[in-house]
Amino acid sequence: MYVNDTPYPSTTEVLKAHIGTDWFTEESAARGDAVHSGASAYTQGLFVPSLQPEWQGWLDSAKRWIDQTVDKVILVETRLISVKYGYCGKPDLIAVLRGNNFNTLCDFKTGAAVERWWSLQNASYRHLAKEDKGIITKNGISVRLKPDGSGGLASDCLPYQACLNVFLSELNSFKFFKAA
Helix, strand or coil: CCCCCCCCCCCCHHHHCCCHHHHHHHHHHHHHHHHHHHHHHHCCCCCCCCCCCCHHHHHHHHHHHHHHHEEEEEEEECEEEECCEEEEEECEEEEEEEHHHEEEEEECCCCCCCCCCCHHHHHHHHHHHHHHCCCCCEEEEEEEEEECCCCEEECCCCHHHHHHHHHHHHHHHEEEHHHH
C-alpha cells in the first residue's frame, strides 16, 4: 500500500494528468503493489511469498531480470525528498548493472507499452537520489516486466536534463493550481 507521509506531492501525483488511467483497475493496482513489494523484498534478499497465480509471472519476470542484470544494489524502495523543489518520490531500484561501473535508476513497470511520462518520472527520481542521498546515477531505465515470467525488457529513458526540466515545469504548474 502506497503511503506518502511527507508534506510534499509525490512524483506520481505531479504527473497524474499525463498518466493514462483508463485501463487502471483495483486489480491492476493491487497487482502492481504486490509485484513491486515482491521485487523489493527479492532485491534485498528477503523472503518473498508467492503471489496469486495470475500475478506470479510478473514477479518471476522481475526476479529473472534482477538475477541476470543486477550486480550491486545501491538503494531499494526508499522515500526520497527534494526540499529544494518541494516534492518526493520512491524509486524502485538504484543498482550497478552487470558490465557497468556506474549507478542506474531502474523503474519496474507491469504495463506492456512504453509511456513518455516514464522518462519524466525516472528523471525526477534521479534528481531525488542526488539531492537527498548524494547518489549520482549515470542513466535511467524502465524495465517492463512480462506476465509470462520471462525476463523484463529494459528501455533507456529520454535524456535526463531535458526530462527533469519538463518534470519541474509540471511540478510548478501542479503547485500553482493546487494553491488556487
